[in-house]
Amino acid sequence: MFNSRNLLSGKRKYLFGLILLSFICVIYVYADFSSENSDDFDFARREVLLRRIGHEILLQSGDSISRVLPVKKIAKNEYLISFENKITFQPDSLVNTTQRLLAKDPLTSDYIVNVLNCDNSSVAYGYAISKNKRDDVVPCRGRKQPVACYMIKIKFKPTGINIVKNGYLLGGLSFLAFVGFIIFRYAQPRKTLPENQHTDMFTLGSVLFDAKNRKLIINGNTIELTGTEARLLLIFALSPNETIERSRLQKEIWEDEGVIVGRSLDMFISKLRKKLEFDPNIKIVVIRGKGYKLEINA
Numbered sequence: 001m002f003n004s005r006n007l008l009s010g011k012r013k014y015l016f017g018l019i020l021l022s023f024i025c026v027i028y029v030y031a032d033f034s035s036e037n038s039d040d041f042d043f044a045r046r047e048v049l050l051r052r053i054g055h056e057i058l059l060q061s062g063d064s065i066s067r068v069l070p071v072k073k074i075a076k077n078e079y080l081i082s083f084e085n086k087i088t089f090q091p092d093s094l095v096n097t098t099q100r101l102l103a104k105d106p107l108t109s110d111y112i113v114n115v116l117n118c119d120n121s122s123v124a125y126g127y128a129i130s131k132n133k134r135d136d137v138v139p140c141r142g143r144k145q146p147v148a149c150y151m152i153k154i155k156f157k158p159t160g161i162n163i164v165k166n167g168y169l170l171g172g173l174s175f176l177a178f179v180g181f182i183i184f185r186y187a188q189p190r191k192t193l194p195e196n197q198h199t200d201m202f203t204l205g206s207v208l209f210d211a212k213n214r215k216l217i218i219n220g221n222t223i224e225l226t227g228t229e230a231r232l233l234l235i236f237a238l239s240p241n242e243t244i245e246r247s248r249l250q251k252e253i254w255e256d257e258g259v260i261v262g263r264s265l266d267m268f269i270s271k272l273r274k275k276l277e278f279d280p281n282i283k284i285v286v287i288r289g290k291g292y293k294l295e296i297n298a
Helices: 002-060 091-102 161-186 227-238 246-254 258-276
Strands: 072-075 078-082 111-117 123-129 150-156 201-204 207-210 215-218 221-224 243-245 282-287 291-296
Touching: 002 078, 002 091, 002 150, 091 111, 091 123, 201 227, 207 227, 227 246, 227 258, 227 291, 243 246, 246 258, 246 291, 258 282
Parallel strands: none
Antiparallel strands: 072 078, 078 150, 111 123, 111 150, 201 207, 207 215, 215 221, 243 291, 282 291
């Protein structure tokens, strides 16, 4: 009888936790929906400013005829400006133009600008602007860039409205903590990982990869890996013969590292290729427009 009451009490707590979680989710959806309409105008104005940036860059490139293509919103605070024809640009003019026009955006404080090559999305030029001018990072000013197909990616730091939204939901943290405790207590145990997920040793063709100690063992010879090389190869080793998106590699290894991300990835891919070249059956190949694949031939 005593056990039955405890069981009933536990079920009631579990049900109560689920009700609270549902209530908080409803509040979140309502808050997000209510603020969406007020956000639309400010974000639409931002897109107009971005088109204006593209227009002025075309004029600075000596092109007064071709079009700025529609501005694409590729993430919540990330936009892409592209052009109909090839252009050239002066870094100083690009920096000055974006600062002057984005100063009119009430939602903008800090942002990162990357100029990408159209063919492979590598970073041709980039800089970071901060509300605190001492934190600005603007390299290589005064070097005019060659005529090529470029895209301009601008990533904004979430501010203003997004912070207000987050603050609005902080009052529900105590409820979330309670619900989390209830769910954690009654949740089913996680499934065990496959055996090869517990080991730090991977067999890649004739190469033995020691992820923990950052080493490659090839025909009895040991090749040391840097920490970044080991993390990068581990991602490939966990998904051999599968395409790994470039954006995933950048996010997992260099998240929030700024403008050096694109070039760093290419550099470390090149270093790994050289260290794996002793086995012709192992190759890191480029999947155009997607990313990379670790090909292992049997």
